[in-house]
Amino acid sequence: MNRSITILALMLLSLPVFAQTLTVQQSKELALKNSRGIKNSKLETEAAKEIKQEAYTKYFPNASASLMGMQAINPLLEMDMPAGNLPVYDGNLANIATATQFAYFPGVNIGLFNQMGLGSINVLQPVYAGNKIKTGNQLASLNVEVKQHQEKISENDVLMKTEQQYWQVVAIQEKQKTLQNYEKFLHALYKQVNDAYKAGFIIKNDLLKVQIAQSELKVNKNKLENGKKLALMQFSQTIGIDYTDEIVLQDDLQVESKPESYYIHGNDAVVNRSEYHLLEKSVEATELQYKMTKGDYLPQVGVGAAGYYLDQFVSGQKGNFNGMVYASVSIPITDWWGGKHKLKEQKLKTEIAENNRKENIELMNLQVEKGWTDLKEAYDKILLLQETLEQADENLRVNQNSYNNGLIQLSDLLEAQAIKVETEDKLTEAKSQYRTNLTNYLQVTGR
Template identity: 60%
Template sequence: MKKVQMMMLLLCLLQYGYGQTRLTLEHSRSMAVKNNNKIKNSALDLDAARESKKEMFTNYFPKVTASVIGMQALDPLLEMKMKGGNLPVYDGNIANLASASQFAYMPDVNVGLFNQVGLGYINVLQPLYAGGKIKTANELTSLNLQVKEKQQLLTSNEVLLMTEQQYWQVVTIQEKQKTLEGYILFLDTLYRQVNVAFKSGMIIKNDLLKVSIKQQELQVNKIQLANGRKLALMQLCQTIGTDYNTDINLESNLTDLSEPENYFVTNNTVLHNRAEYQLFEKAVEASKLETKLKKADYLPNLGVGATGYYMDQFETNSNGAANAMVYASLNMPISDWWGGKHKLKELKNRESIAKNTLEESKGLLSLQMEKAWTDLTELYEKIQLIEATLAQTEENLSVNQKSYKNGILQLSDLLEAQALKIETENKLIEAKSQYRTALTKYLQLTVR
């Protein structure tokens, strides 16, 4: 019987434990990578770039076209009129042909051609030279694919940073709720003590009312925190692609904070590895290829091809005709160069703009990394100062509690000491959460 009771108790505890869904930061990040719509769209964009690259490669192969045409004209497209008259009758002796005495009359004859026609043909064209347009276009699509890969990385980093910010926002509220619950318990205990003292006539009712008013304020704060947690958790669930559930509880670990020096890197050593910098480099390459592609429009185009066709007039006692031919075509643009030279100068200027932007990006990206490092170190120092302040507020509260029990301190001073401790604890929670987010941002900017 005792074993059965123990098993039932264990099952109850397990059921209670599973009633809440615990969510860790790593789990949230993995869910965001898997479910976030921005990341999904970025992956689809990358797949589209791959297909575009494959489609552009097919321009190296011959172009094959086929067509079938059927036509019925109101009048023949080609009409021939044969003049009639008296034709000599030939008796078989060639000597009598010139002096024939008998004739046969032949009326005028009208012949109409192409009144109805069916035509089918197939054409194969192989470009031999197109001014480098096909090669350059393929290089552009390959470059576009590389750009999409970098953009996908940036999108993932953006979503992961947003996930972490929202995660720590919920954790901050959860920790504040715990702090508030401790404050509520403190006031409940204090209220009972003050109430006993009031009934005993040791204090006036004003002290009791002070505690009661503070309790009501904390209930309002409790409602506000609960609503804030709900909205923050809903936002996190939206980002990581899961349904909102009131039973979700985030795992909070704000105690293990490594020093910033453990992650420091020199900006110049990682600048060229950043996806943002590489995108600026790709922009310079793209501007050069666009100029090269436009220049190909003003160069000769050479190609060879073959065509085969079959034509039938659908006439009685008339058979269709089939034929084939091979050909070469050369296209030489001449007048296009008049406006083309100005277009090429425009594109050359755009190349210079892209190069200047690349140079400017070096300083801006370095400044961004420097600011991220400054923010990280400032937050770490802030945490150290708040922790020292918290130790002082705890000591101050302890002294005030002893003084109040000994009757040498007013109740308002004790309440103020407790409020100061809670305020400091909340500031420490916020600073630690901000530090974790700032660390993630710094690691992303330094390509780790």
């Protein structure tokens, strides 16, 4: 049995480990699905919808009911009737004053409300409340729209963050490929130099130069690997998956379209953004707040009906029921003294919101322009570095031939290769920056 377990374990260890490949689109979908910030934004939207439903109930009558029971130490109302002789009534009222016959009344003490139960119900229908009910419902609907726009902004922020981190990892992967090619070059060069050294054509110093370059390469590879690990851990947390070093990001940094294919005019771009709509809603909210404040100083009119049932729990007696309908009118008078200042304050807040709206729209236009400028600069930098890389390739080819023919020193060849590696890294960074700038430009233009 032990032998079988050992064989099974070896078989499992020999199975290939499949890397988890992700495209940028898959990564964005995972981020939207798993982001706790987006989940909270959706919950806030649902909460705003509940507030809207609650505000709608204010249109309907307000009903309330109450029950009360009591037991007093002493009756709340006492009546004391003294004892005495009472005239006997013979059927003629005129004879009462001169009655000759009397009946003795022993006296009595009566206590009322010693114990009782009271139940009541009241229904009030607001007829006019200074437009506060209507305005309150408008504010609740506006709040839902605000939360929906904030939810969209939260999604955009997560997508932007996801793409930035995605292209950062892809750039590291591309740099690793560059180092792999550099490693192959140094390996072949070491063999060539070592053979020449053994044959006595060169001194050991040249061999040491190659070895030093190989040592520096190992340090850079280790540094890049550690950077990739940290970047992948951060990326995994953003898209909501468990980190593993087997994650491979599939998309490359190739630039498929020129910036002009994404261009949109600034004014057209701004109105597509959720931030623009939030600014519009902020002005609308202050206007509704003014109406709500004004409603506090307008008459309040309502009609209602009320009923009650009173029972003193006296044996042989039934409880009493009564009811009424009523109308109420409340008119604030002295409140207008301070209210006019409150209304003026609210008007000033509306002006402030309008000024903020205009200023932020101007800033968003500048943001769109800067996004376009950054995108163009990144693209121009790619074109320039591509030309530089072609020159570096040619320079390396010439130096390789010259070294093989004994026309230049080894250090010149190593320098030419280092220039190519540096140029390739710069080109990779430029492409990564272009991808990030493109995402930013699409975001600031509402796309």
